[in-house]
Amino acid sequence: MSGVAEWFRWLNSAHGINLSIFYDGFDQRRFVTGLETTLGLSLACVLASFALGVLGAWLQGSRSPLVRGGVRCYVEFFRNTPPLVQLLFFYFAVGTLLPTLPDGTAGGRPLISNVGWAIISLSLFAGAHNVEIFRSGIEAVPRAMREAAEALGHSRLQIFRLIVFPLAFRISLPAFNNNLVNLVKTTTLAYAIAVPELLYASAQIWSESFNVKEMMNILLLVYLALIALVVWGMAWLERRLRIPGYSV
Amino acid sequence: MRARSGRSAASEIMTLLDPRWLRALCLLSVCLLPVSLALAQAKAAPGSESILAGVLRWLPLVFSGFLFNLLVSVLSMALGTALGVGLGLGLIARGTPTRVMSLGAMQFFRNAPWLVLLFYAMFLIPYQITLFGRTVPFPDWIKAVIGLALPVMANISEIVRGGVLSIPAGQWESARGLAFTRRQILWLVIIPQAVRRMIPPWMNLYATLTMATPLISIVGVQDGLTMTRSALVAEGRPELFLPMYLALLIMFFAFCYPVALTTRALERRFEAQT
Numbered sequence: 001m002s003g004v005a006e007w008f009r010w011l012n013s014a015h016g017i018n019l020s021i022f023y024d025g026f027d028q029r030r031f032v033t034g035l036e037t038t039l040g041l042s043l044a045c046v047l048a049s050f051a052l053g054v055l056g057a058w059l060q061g062s063r064s065p066l067v068r069g070g071v072r073c074y075v076e077f078f079r080n081t082p083p084l085v086q087l088l089f090f091y092f093a094v095g096t097l098l099p100t101l102p103d104g105t106a107g108g109r110p111l112i113s114n115v116g117w118a119i120i121s122l123s124l125f126a127g128a129h130n131v132e133i134f135r136s137g138i139e140a141v142p143r144a145m146r147e148a149a150e151a152l153g154h155s156r157l158q159i160f161r162l163i164v165f166p167l168a169f170r171i172s173l174p175a176f177n178n179n180l181v182n183l184v185k186t187t188t189l190a191y192a193i194a195v196p197e198l199l200y201a202s203a204q205i206w207s208e209s210f211n212v213k214e215m216m217n218i219l220l221l222v223y224l225a226l227i228a229l230v231v232w233g234m235a236w237l238e239r240r241l242r243i244p245g246y247s248v
Numbered sequence: 249m250r251a252r253s254g255r256s257a258a259s260e261i262m263t264l265l266d267p268r269w270l271r272a273l274c275l276l277s278v279c280l281l282p283v284s285l286a287l288a289q290a291k292a293a294p295g296s297e298s299i300l301a302g303v304l305r306w307l308p309l310v311f312s313g314f315l316f317n318l319l320v321s322v323l324s325m326a327l328g329t330a331l332g333v334g335l336g337l338g339l340i341a342r343g344t345p346t347r348v349m350s351l352g353a354m355q356f357f358r359n360a361p362w363l364v365l366l367f368y369a370m371f372l373i374p375y376q377i378t379l380f381g382r383t384v385p386f387p388d389w390i391k392a393v394i395g396l397a398l399p400v401m402a403n404i405s406e407i408v409r410g411g412v413l414s415i416p417a418g419q420w421e422s423a424r425g426l427a428f429t430r431r432q433i434l435w436l437v438i439i440p441q442a443v444r445r446m447i448p449p450w451m452n453l454y455a456t457l458t459m460a461t462p463l464i465s466i467v468g469v470q471d472g473l474t475m476t477r478s479a480l481v482a483e484g485r486p487e488l489f490l491p492m493y494l495a496l497l498i499m500f501f502a503f504c505y506p507v508a509l510t511t512r513a514l515e516r517r518f519e520a521q522t
Contacts (some may be wrong), residue, residue, distance in 0.1 A: 049510065073275070080504040082459040082496045084466075085473060089497060092480075093489040097287065187360035192466055199364060212371050220360050227359040 018211035019218070027205050034201025035222065041118060041187045041197055042226075046180060053130025053176075057168075058160055060135055071131065078128035082190050086120040091193045111180035118190040126183045133179060137172030138164055168239050177234040181227055198222065249297045267388040281498070284491045291487040303491050306479035311493070313475030314499045320393055320471065324461075325454050328397040332404025337434075339409040350405070357402035361459050369395025370467045390462040398456055407449045411442035445518060451511040472496055 003140045008022035020027040059071045079084065095117060100108035112120070141164050149159045169176075199219065206215040288299045338350030357365065369391050376385045415438050424431040467472040476496050480488060 042434075076505060076508075077497075079365060080448045080455070080459070080508055082462045084460075084462045085493065085497055085500065088473070088477075089493040090489075093493045094488045096489055097291065110489065116479075139520075181359070185359075188361040188363040199361075199367070203367075216364075216368050216371060220362055221365060223361055224356065224359055 002126065011067055017214060018209060019214050020209040020211060021215075021218070024209070027209060029195075030201045031198075034196055034198040035071060037196055037201075038116075038187055038198040038226070041115070041122075041190060041195070042184045045117045045122045045126060045183055045187065048119060049126035049130050049179075049183065052059055052123060052127025053134050054129065054165065054245045056131030057134035057165070060131065061138070061160070073129045075131050078125050079132065083122070084192060085184055086125055087118065087189055087192060089120045091117040114190075114195050115195045117195045118187075118193060119193045122183065122186055122189070125186065126179060129179045129182075130176065132174045133172045134165075136167060136175070137168035137170075141167045158170075167243075170243055173234075173238055173241065177231070177238070180234060181230055184226060185223070254416065267397050280494060281491065284494050286491050288487040299487065302483060303484065303495065306475075306483075306492065309471055310480060311498060311499065312473045313470065313472035314512060315472075315497065317464075317471045317473075317500075318458070318503065320396065320464060321458040321461050322468075323393045324400055326398040327393065328400025328457075329404050329450075331401040332407060333365055333396065333403055333408055335405035336394050336408025336412075339405055340412055342430075354402045357398050358406065360399070362396070362399050363463050363466065365398050366392065366395040366467055367465055369398065378447070388467070389464070389469045392467060392469045393446050395467075396457060396460060396464070400453065402508045403453050404450070407453070408442075410449075411446040412438055415441050448511050448518065451507055451514070452516055455507045455511070458504055458507075459500060474500070 005023040012018045012020075012023075021031040022028070039144055056071050056075065059067050061217045062068055091114060095110060095112065098111045103109040113197050145163060145167065146159060154162070187197060188199045190197050191203070194200065202215045202219045206212045209215075285299050285303070334504060335350050335354060338346050339354060341347050341350070370388070373386060373391045373394060377385075378384075412434075419437055419441070423437045428436065430463050462471060462473040465471050465477070473496065476492055480492055
């Protein structure tokens with residue numbers, strides 16, 4: 001390991017290419033923490049937005065026009081406003097309305113941390129897209145399938161859970177994958193509320209070690225690798241879940 | 249081989265605009281804003297100036313900033329489209345090196361986060377360029393336009409490729425039978441037909457770009473979001489946060505929602521025709 005560090009130190013002194021994350025322990029820890037935060041943030045948002053998407057798609061099939069209208073409003077509002085402004089709206093505007101927890105200091109600890117708000121806001125944004133994606137998947141499930149299930153005496157929830165949604169999920173998987181990739185890219189917005197994710201960590205490193213160019217390139221490569229991982233993983237899932245005769 | 253012309257595109261789009269977005273907008277401003285104002289008023293210290301007066305004082309400034317967001321979105325879209333058409337034609341070129349290089353560029357700029365590309369452009373484009381003894385300054389906002397145009401370019405190239413490939417092979421073959429050259433086939437036969445199919449995804453991308461423009465405030469360009477934040481700092485009243493951010497969100501919604509509705513209507517129309 002020290003050989004690698006030595007080589008990068010030499011690279012810096014001989015060629016002026018300063019990749020401090022490979023030889024400076026402090027920068028390295030910051031970068032790794034940033035990577036972990038980005039991964040954790042992405043994972044939490046993927047799970048939460050998936051749950052929101054399923055819930056929204058289920059509620060959109062509701063008999064009450066009020067519930068359907070509510071879901072519609074949620075989807076349209078979050079799909080047609082900038083995610084960054086949504087994030088700041090939640091963090092600064094909604095966050096200040098909530099009570100604070102006493103922790104001994106004057107201001108107290110906020111009820112929801114910046115990481116918490118980032119997860120909530122990004123999940124709501126991606127969730128709105130997921131509702132729309134799953135809805136079109138559900139529409140693509142043949143009517144006869146639902147009718148057959150009804151004839152067999154399944155309840156509405158059973159039909160959704162056991163028959164319609166599994167098929168709809170498979171049909172909407174390509175669009176869902178696209179949204180996942182977008183979600184991973186959108187986690188960079190958390191930079192704006194000082195969540196120490198990859199971009200934030202890199203910005204700290206380049207402003208202290210004066211290696212903007214090197215860190216920029218590393219940052220781009222790391223994100224491309226992350227996205228490639230997601231794309232490969234989801235392509236594998238698509239192949240695994242292929243339904244013969246469904247052309248998906 | 250040519251697509252039917254019919255009415256002008258503008259009038260076609262106008263007829264597609266339904267009053268739904270107006271209803272949605274009214275609903276938003278009638279329900280959400282007063283609620284937020286009331287919530288803010290409840291939080292305000294007694295005896296201080298009313299929340300509504302505070303919001304109204306800053307609204308013109310925020311709106312002018314929002315108009316700047318729209319200007320940036322239009323410029324980025326124009327630049328991104330011009331570059332993207334070139335890259336898209338590179339994606340369907342017959343020469344393997346051109347195709348592979350275009351594919352690499354497309355994948356790179358499409359998969360990198362927008363904010364990271366924006367940082368990239370802001371830091372790595374020089375603040376001025378000397379060409380033939382003339383110094384051309386590069387202000388921050390132009391660099392931001394370029395930074396946003398990069399991902400737009402990559403997405404446009406994919407739209408162009410998809411559009412061209414969606415035209416049946418018979419069109420190519422019959423045009424070749426009439427002794428058109430490849431360039432003539434592309435520009436006179438294929439692209440005029442493909443443009444119609446490219447319009448909905450192109451508009452979708454424009455809406456996405458418009459919603460990405462507040463990112464430029466992170467890298468220090470003064471846009472609607474910057475104006476909102478400085479107004480809030482100037483006022484120093486946390487209870488103003490809710491109505492002010494909501495007002496900015498509604499401005500974007502009022503612009504992006506009709507674009508989304510028109511896109512959907514166009515998609516349905518093209519689906520019904522083909």
